[in-house]
Amino acid sequence: MSMSKIPLEYAIGVDIGGTNTKCGIVNRRGEVLQYEALSTPEYETPQAFVDAMCVRLNLMIDKVGGDELIKGIGIGAPNGNYYTGTIEYAPNLRWEGIVPLADMVSERMNLPTALTNDANAAAVGEMQYGAAKGMRDFITITLGTGVGSGIVANGQIIYGHDGFAGELGHTIIRPGGRKHWSTDLYGSLEAYASATGVAVTAREMLQKEPEKQSILRKYQLEELTSKNVFDCAMQGDEISQEVYKFTGQILGESLANFVMFSSPEAIILFGGLIKAGKLIFEPTIEHMEKNLLPIFKNKVKVIKSDLHEADAAILGASALVWEMKQSHASL
Amino acid sequence: MSMSKIPLEYAIGVDIGGTNTKCGIVNRRGEVLQYEALSTPEYETPQAFVDAMCVRLNLMIDKVGGDELIKGIGIGAPNGNYYTGTIEYAPNLRWEGIVPLADMVSERMNLPTALTNDANAAAVGEMQYGAAKGMRDFITITLGTGVGSGIVANGQIIYGHDGFAGELGHTIIRPGGRKHWSTDLYGSLEAYASATGVAVTAREMLQKEPEKQSILRKYQLEELTSKNVFDCAMQGDEISQEVYKFTGQILGESLANFVMFSSPEAIILFGGLIKAGKLIFEPTIEHMEKNLLPIFKNKVKVIKSDLHEADAAILGASALVWEMKQSHASL
Numbered sequence: 001m002s003m004s005k006i007p008l009e010y011a012i013g014v015d016i017g018g019t020n021t022k023c024g025i026v027n028r029r030g031e032v033l034q035y036e037a038l039s040t041p042e043y044e045t046p047q048a049f050v051d052a053m054c055v056r057l058n059l060m061i062d063k064v065g066g067d068e069l070i071k072g073i074g075i076g077a078p079n080g081n082y083y084t085g086t087i088e089y090a091p092n093l094r095w096e097g098i099v100p101l102a103d104m105v106s107e108r109m110n111l112p113t114a115l116t117n118d119a120n121a122a123a124v125g126e127m128q129y130g131a132a133k134g135m136r137d138f139i140t141i142t143l144g145t146g147v148g149s150g151i152v153a154n155g156q157i158i159y160g161h162d163g164f165a166g167e168l169g170h171t172i173i174r175p176g177g178r179k180h181w182s183t184d185l186y187g188s189l190e191a192y193a194s195a196t197g198v199a200v201t202a203r204e205m206l207q208k209e210p211e212k213q214s215i216l217r218k219y220q221l222e223e224l225t226s227k228n229v230f231d232c233a234m235q236g237d238e239i240s241q242e243v244y245k246f247t248g249q250i251l252g253e254s255l256a257n258f259v260m261f262s263s264p265e266a267i268i269l270f271g272g273l274i275k276a277g278k279l280i281f282e283p284t285i286e287h288m289e290k291n292l293l294p295i296f297k298n299k300v301k302v303i304k305s306d307l308h309e310a311d312a313a314i315l316g317a318s319a320l321v322w323e324m325k326q327s328h329a330s331l
Numbered sequence: 332m333s334m335s336k337i338p339l340e341y342a343i344g345v346d347i348g349g350t351n352t353k354c355g356i357v358n359r360r361g362e363v364l365q366y367e368a369l370s371t372p373e374y375e376t377p378q379a380f381v382d383a384m385c386v387r388l389n390l391m392i393d394k395v396g397g398d399e400l401i402k403g404i405g406i407g408a409p410n411g412n413y414y415t416g417t418i419e420y421a422p423n424l425r426w427e428g429i430v431p432l433a434d435m436v437s438e439r440m441n442l443p444t445a446l447t448n449d450a451n452a453a454a455v456g457e458m459q460y461g462a463a464k465g466m467r468d469f470i471t472i473t474l475g476t477g478v479g480s481g482i483v484a485n486g487q488i489i490y491g492h493d494g495f496a497g498e499l500g501h502t503i504i505r506p507g508g509r510k511h512w513s514t515d516l517y518g519s520l521e522a523y524a525s526a527t528g529v530a531v532t533a534r535e536m537l538q539k540e541p542e543k544q545s546i547l548r549k550y551q552l553e554e555l556t557s558k559n560v561f562d563c564a565m566q567g568d569e570i571s572q573e574v575y576k577f578t579g580q581i582l583g584e585s586l587a588n589f590v591m592f593s594s595p596e597a598i599i600l601f602g603g604l605i606k607a608g609k610l611i612f613e614p615t616i617e618h619m620e621k622n623l624l625p626i627f628k629n630k631v632k633v634i635k636s637d638l639h640e641a642d643a644a645i646l647g648a649s650a651l652v653w654e655m656k657q658s659h660a661s662l
Contacts (some may be wrong), residue, residue: 053648079626080520088626089625089626107423118549136492137491137492137494137496138492151592151593153485153487153489153491153496154484154485154487154489154490155486156484156485158484158485158489158592158593158594159485159594160468160484160593160594160595161466161467161468161469161594161595161596162594162626162630163594164482164594164626164627165592165593165594166594167591167592167594167624167627168591168592168594170591170624171587171591171592172504172584172587172622173503173506174506175504175505175584183624185622185624187655193465199639251501253506256502256503257502257503257588260499260501260502260593261482261489261496261497261498261499261502261589261592261593262482262489262491262496262500262592263490263491263492263493263494263495263496263497263498264491264492265492291503291516293420293498293501293516294420295410295500295512296418296495299493325406
């Protein structure tokens with residue numbers, strides 16, 4: 001065997017968020033070599049945004065040695081459709097209707113470009129660089145401002161017939177329960193296990209037991225955040241810890257449903273909520289196990305993401321590039 | 332182009348049920364050419380059962396012209412594991428522990444043999460011969476004595492990491508709700524949308540409104556069956572129709588959750604419950620749509636199975652044969 005070198009190749013990862021868009025150049029090992037960011041809502045039209053973004057991409061590309069080293073561009077975006085490379089009616093972006101973003105970027109950059117929603121990108125990132133390396137069946141769940149998810153079965157992301165599969169945050173776990181502030185659905189997982197949901201639960205608990213002492217009461221009820229709940233729980237506050245127990249119960253019951261759907265080897269959790277460590281993991285695992293059929297019990301790992309949070313979105317988007325088949329990417 | 336014939340090839344389908352095992356020889360078009368059956372619980376050991384079954388398979392094979400025309404054997408069985416070809420701890424079979432049935436049959440018959448659970452087999456049957464022909468993303472749900480399901484995404488059955496994915500009947504849709512008679516889970520779909528569940532709902536409704544007239548009252552409360560509910564509903568009985576409304580609501584809410592998981596093109600329903608036609612389809616679709624995110628609304632077809640019910644189990648099992656890759660089948 002000759003000592004041939006692995007070809008030096010990089011992927012560009014772009015994470016489009018409601019506030020910021022982060023861009024990076026990433027190597028096969030998941031190291032972010034170059035980094036740029038821009039404000040998403042500053043650009044009135046998708047074209048103006050793409051122009052501004054591509055200036056930054058070219059800057060980064062020059063720094064790593066030119067575009068012959070770049071295999072492609074991966075984009076994670078809210079309501080991103082993998083099949084069409086479009087962003088469709090994203091509620092937290094100012095561009096209306098259907099935006100053919102992947103095509104716009106690949107025309108401008110002359111590089112194959114794949115696009116999916118941010119949660120699916122996170123799952124591909126875990127498979128490529130993170131806790132799901134080598135797994136063919138797993139689910140990632142992001143517990144942040146919202147609850148996002150990416151599902152991998154048979155080694156492939158499940159995109160569904162229309163490219164929108166994997167909206168586990170919007171599955172109903174308390175029929176007739178808490179109304180979601182933006183979807184208007186009742187009792188969805190996101191209404192409870194998101195940062196907003198945790199704050200709502202804390203407010204409800206404080207109001208339900210007005211006599212009970214809690215250091216949470218030092219905050220204005222309406223301004224209470226999930227961060228406050230975390231801080232107080234760490235200081236041993238009972239109501240704050242109850243909030244995590246309740247949230248973990250609902251999350252665990254939801255995970256049981258997901259396990260009976262796709263029987264994953266692992267469920268990988270990510271995002272602000274899991275900073276609470278065993279306060280959230282223990283009730284989650286307890287209630288997941290309690291609601292599983294015997295054939296699924298004590299089999300599914302519930303683990304933390306391996307990816308560094310600041311880089312995770314870029315890494316996930318960049319990982320789309322390594323997965324690229326020409327047929328799936330615009331060029 | 333030469334006028335070469337399509338090779339004449341047959342598949343054997345075997346459906347192992349708690350009461351009967353049905354065997355058939357099926358052609359590519361899904362026509363059952365030969366048929367045999369045997370009593371499952373009559374055989375004390377798996378070996379005795381396999382011996383008796385293989386006698387019947389050989390009888391059928393002789394009638395269609397010998398085993399060089401047989402591509403393989405597909406078996407649908409409760410708790411069947413596709414990866415290992417084993418039946419594992421099936422509660423309604425008398426054989427205990429893990430039975431390596433696919434290996435036993437393929438050794439005896441010298442034909443490649445694939446095995447999966449009956450619900451997954453039904454999904455493969457719909458894809459091969461039925462309502463899902465040409466679809467790459469769909470879910471089949473059998474609403475019979477129990478509630479079974481098979482999930483296809485990216486054109487492949489989702490088996491999960493252990494071979495047991497697709498237990499949608501056991502997902503929880505009413506947390507803390509009705510206790511299931513055999514799993515002891517609370518509020519699972521099967522506790523409501525199975526034949527047993529329908530009978531329980533009818534009993535509950537009759538007891539809740541003891542003054543309300545219903546022709547259901549001509550039956551002994553404890554002996555009431557889903558068939559009675561069907562008959563009375565067809566005669567316009569109000570409580571019986573309410574039973575379907577309630578069952579459809581719970582089924583529809585569950586379907587919404589499944590759609591947000593895998594975004595299927597269609598959900599194909601099968602089994603006794605759907606005989607009630609629009610009495611069950613209307614509330615099911617209504618409550619599914621009501622619980623979907625806008626991006627999923629009015630997209631998913633909820634349809635009846637195309638397969639003839641008497642043959643469906645054999646067809647589903649036989650369809651495993653056309654899907655066979657050597658790596659998945661025991662030989």
